Amino acid sequence: MTNSLDAYLILAGLLFAIGTFGFLARRNAISMLMSIELMLNAVNLSIVAFGAFIEPLRSQGAVIALIVMAVAAAEATVGLSIVIAIYRNKRTPLVDEYDAMRQ
Amino acid sequence: MIFDVLIPLIAALPLAGFALTAVVGRRLDKEAHWLPVGMVLASWVLSMIVAFSALTASGPFADGGYGVKLWDWIPAGTFNVQAGLFVDNLTACLLIVVTTVGLLVHVYSIGYMAHDAGYWRFFAYLNLFMVSMLILVLGDSFLTVFVAWELVGLSSYLLIGFWYRKRSAALAAKKAFIVNRVGDVGFALGIMAIFASTGTLDIRASIEHLISGAPLAVPLPVIALLVFTGAVGKSAQFPLHVWLPDAMEGPTPVSALIHAATMVNAGVYLVARANPIFGRAPEVMVVVAAIGIFTAILAASIAFTQTDIKRVLAYSTLSQLGYMFAALGVGAWTAAIFHLMAHGFFKGLLFLDSGSVIHAVHDEQDMRRMGGLWRRIPITYWTMLIGAVAISGIPPLAGFFSKDEILGEAFKNGFLWVWAIGFVVAGMTAFYMFRLMGLTFWGESRVDPEVEPKIHESPPAMSIPLVLLAIPSVLLGLAIGFPPEDGLLHRWLAPVFEETEQAMGRHAAAYQFFGIDGVLFIATVGIAAIAIVVAWRIFGVELLGLRLRPRRELATDATTANGLTRFLYRASLNKWWFDDLNDLLFIRIGGRVAMFLWWFDRTIVDGAVNGIGALTGDAGRGLRRIQTGRVQNYALGIALGLLVMAGSYLLIVGR
Numbered sequence: 001m002t003n004s005l006d007a008y009l010i011l012a013g014l015l016f017a018i019g020t021f022g023f024l025a026r027r028n029a030i031s032m033l034m035s036i037e038l039m040l041n042a043v044n045l046s047i048v049a050f051g052a053f054i055e056p057l058r059s060q061g062a063v064i065a066l067i068v069m070a071v072a073a074a075e076a077t078v079g080l081s082i083v084i085a086i087y088r089n090k091r092t093p094l095v096d097e098y099d100a101m102r103q
Numbered sequence: 104m105i106f107d108v109l110i111p112l113i114a115a116l117p118l119a120g121f122a123l124t125a126v127v128g129r130r131l132d133k134e135a136h137w138l139p140v141g142m143v144l145a146s147w148v149l150s151m152i153v154a155f156s157a158l159t160a161s162g163p164f165a166d167g168g169y170g171v172k173l174w175d176w177i178p179a180g181t182f183n184v185q186a187g188l189f190v191d192n193l194t195a196c197l198l199i200v201v202t203t204v205g206l207l208v209h210v211y212s213i214g215y216m217a218h219d220a221g222y223w224r225f226f227a228y229l230n231l232f233m234v235s236m237l238i239l240v241l242g243d244s245f246l247t248v249f250v251a252w253e254l255v256g257l258s259s260y261l262l263i264g265f266w267y268r269k270r271s272a273a274l275a276a277k278k279a280f281i282v283n284r285v286g287d288v289g290f291a292l293g294i295m296a297i298f299a300s301t302g303t304l305d306i307r308a309s310i311e312h313l314i315s316g317a318p319l320a321v322p323l324p325v326i327a328l329l330v331f332t333g334a335v336g337k338s339a340q341f342p343l344h345v346w347l348p349d350a351m352e353g354p355t356p357v358s359a360l361i362h363a364a365t366m367v368n369a370g371v372y373l374v375a376r377a378n379p380i381f382g383r384a385p386e387v388m389v390v391v392a393a394i395g396i397f398t399a400i401l402a403a404s405i406a407f408t409q410t411d412i413k414r415v416l417a418y419s420t421l422s423q424l425g426y427m428f429a430a431l432g433v434g435a436w437t438a439a440i441f442h443l444m445a446h447g448f449f450k451g452l453l454f455l456d457s458g459s460v461i462h463a464v465h466d467e468q469d470m471r472r473m474g475g476l477w478r479r480i481p482i483t484y485w486t487m488l489i490g491a492v493a494i495s496g497i498p499p500l501a502g503f504f505s506k507d508e509i510l511g512e513a514f515k516n517g518f519l520w521v522w523a524i525g526f527v528v529a530g531m532t533a534f535y536m537f538r539l540m541g542l543t544f545w546g547e548s549r550v551d552p553e554v555e556p557k558i559h560e561s562p563p564a565m566s567i568p569l570v571l572l573a574i575p576s577v578l579l580g581l582a583i584g585f586p587p588e589d590g591l592l593h594r595w596l597a598p599v600f601e602e603t604e605q606a607m608g609r610h611a612a613a614y615q616f617f618g619i620d621g622v623l624f625i626a627t628v629g630i631a632a633i634a635i636v637v638a639w640r641i642f643g644v645e646l647l648g649l650r651l652r653p654r655r656e657l658a659t660d661a662t663t664a665n666g667l668t669r670f671l672y673r674a675s676l677n678k679w680w681f682d683d684l685n686d687l688l689f690i691r692i693g694g695r696v697a698m699f700l701w702w703f704d705r706t707i708v709d710g711a712v713n714g715i716g717a718l719t720g721d722a723g724r725g726l727r728r729i730q731t732g733r734v735q736n737y738a739l740g741i742a743l744g745l746l747v748m749a750g751s752y753l754l755i756v757g758r
Binding site: 020023024025027032095096098099100 | 731732733734735738739742
């Protein structure tokens with residue numbers, strides 16, 4: 001089981017599940033963003049693993065992972081600035097209080 | 104071409120008069136009549152020029168008529184209507200009547216309406232009516248005619264309801280408009296059927312196509328019947344006759360112009376104009392004749408007992424229009440137009456006379472409160488006597504020639520029943536007219552003693568038109584109807600009706616004075632003369648006292664008579680209960696049906712629509728709860744959805 005594709009995929013799956021749980025369960029907006037990062041990285045891990053273990057994908061895996069990183073960075077920037085903007089208005093990082101969409 | 108300008112101007116001048124008077128009339132106040140009267144005078148001059156040119160077949164009219172195309176009115180693919188005017192000999196005859204009577208009524212109104220607050224409004228409406236009527240007779244497509252048809256209806260509505268503060272006038276205007284609409288629907292359907300069958304609305308082109316024998320989308324008799332429905336409405340024939348007597352609520356010049364001399368002739372004109380269609384639908388012709396002659400005797404019988412001077416004349420108008428339709432129905436086209444023209448003049452005269460009488464006795468219309476007026480208002484009396492003699496059919500006045508011709512042709516074309524009823528109606532006509540004369544002018548005065556000293560002859564603006572109208576009432580028959588069946592009018596109208604008469608297999612037999620025609624002549628004049636003598640005996644002098652009593656006692660007199668007389672008297676007095684029948688059918692029963700439909704609409708139709716709306720609303724209101732506005736709830740939804748999709752993929756496809 002060591003150093004096989006399955007091991008990487010299981011790890012990626014666990015990380016993704018943790019990220020999902022964190023996104024759904026944490027009330028703090030910053031934590032939710034961190035959870036998203038976790039999910040993205042889990043996916044990245046699986047992509048790199050596919051690239052490393054499956055011959056036809058060797059050349060593409062790393063490239064896709066890099067693109068995902070770039071997108072993740074951009075997403076984090078935008079997400080964080082949105083959270084800060086909301087925080088300035090609402091004076092709280094807790095998403096439960098962000099119920100303007102309901103009004 | 105000079106006529107390209109003259110013909111449109113005939114209608115355009117009154118239109119300008121209407122528009123200007125409508126805008127500035129209020130400021131002109133008592134001077135408001137100059138413009139409208141001037142415009143109608145100019146229109147009359149032009150009409151005379153055009154009619155003369157047409158009837159002498161000179162210049163561009165040599166080829167059976169002359170048309171002016173004005174502009175492309177509705178260019179919409181295959182539906183193409185041009186606005187155009189067309190003058191042939193039939194139109195020319197109508198032009199003469201419409202503009203002559205129209206002009207004289209305009210002049211008369213200067214005197215009659217002098218003290219009315221709505222003076223300028225009245226003249227504006229009158230001009231509007233003149234435009235509409237002129238377009239109606241001039242229009243060269245069915246659609247143009249239909250628009251004018253509606254416009255005369257509108258101006259008729261406006262003028263009947265001229266004294267709109269009077270409730271009865273407002274109601275009568277509404278009644279006239281609504282009853283007319285029933286006929287108009289038929290006419291509109293007829294026009295649609297014509298377009299569907301021929302692809303054009305130009306009168307001549309579509310008629311040519313209709314009679315060419317080509318297969319039609321709608322059978323010819325149906326088209327004829329629909330067009331006739333329109334004519335029935337406008338010319339107030341049974342069963343749509345109920346509006347005309349009520350229309351007498353309008354000012355008397357209106358009754359003379361619209362409800363006697365011109366508008367009500369529109370139906371006769373329409374049928375005459377469409378004569379090739381009717382000529383090829385003999386079964387419809389029988390319907391036309393039957394409705395015409397039935398209206399004639401029905402209206403004449405009602406006229407017997409009416410006490411309102413204008414209402415007697417209104418029923419008389421119905422009766423004479425019935426004659427015209429009977430003439431059309433038996434194929435006596437020329438006789439119908441002849442009677443139309445003659446009737447236009449003498450009935451216009453009679454109405455204007457009645458207005459003069461009403462004016463003289465200070466707005467009293469009840470003949471039971473008149474009597475003995477002949478010395479006091481001689482011009483009115485003598486002109487009205489001329490009108491009464493003319494309508495009674497005493498030679499050599501206008502009405503004799505036209506009526507004799509109608510009856511003669513009915514007899515000779517084999518419509519014996521039409522002749523027989525028409526013969527009786529001729530006697531009835533003479534009787535009720537001289538009943539009217541007797542009650543109004545002869546015997547002792549029953550005028551209100553307070554009004555009695557103030558009775559005066561009408562001003563010149565009113566009496567001059569009376570005299571001028573009396574002239575054609577006397578001479579028209581001799582001028583254009585003599586010798587019988589070969590007069591000027593027959594030669595004028597021959598091009599219009601010739602083709603149809605041939606198609607119907609009619610060949611004009613020579614007029615035999617010392618033969619069948621002579622017998623009919625003597626019979627017709629005889630019954631009219633007898634009726635006049637009887638009326639004179641009853642209402643003239645001796646038995647006047649009997650009629651002096653108020654209506655209820657008079658009714659009691661009739662009750663003491665035997666059953667049939669009593670029934671007939673009541674029937675006549677109550678107009679054969681047609682108003683009550685309509686009330687029952689359309690107000691009570693129709694009202695119930697309408698109420699039911701209203702309920703159905705409210706509960707079932709609206710219920711279904713509202714139900715669907717309410718269902719959607721409730722569903723939305725329920726589903727709204729899941730929209731918490733919390734981002735994590737939505738994310739959970741996404742995650743679960745993803746899980747379900749991925750799971751089902753694995754279960755179904757991945758296996």
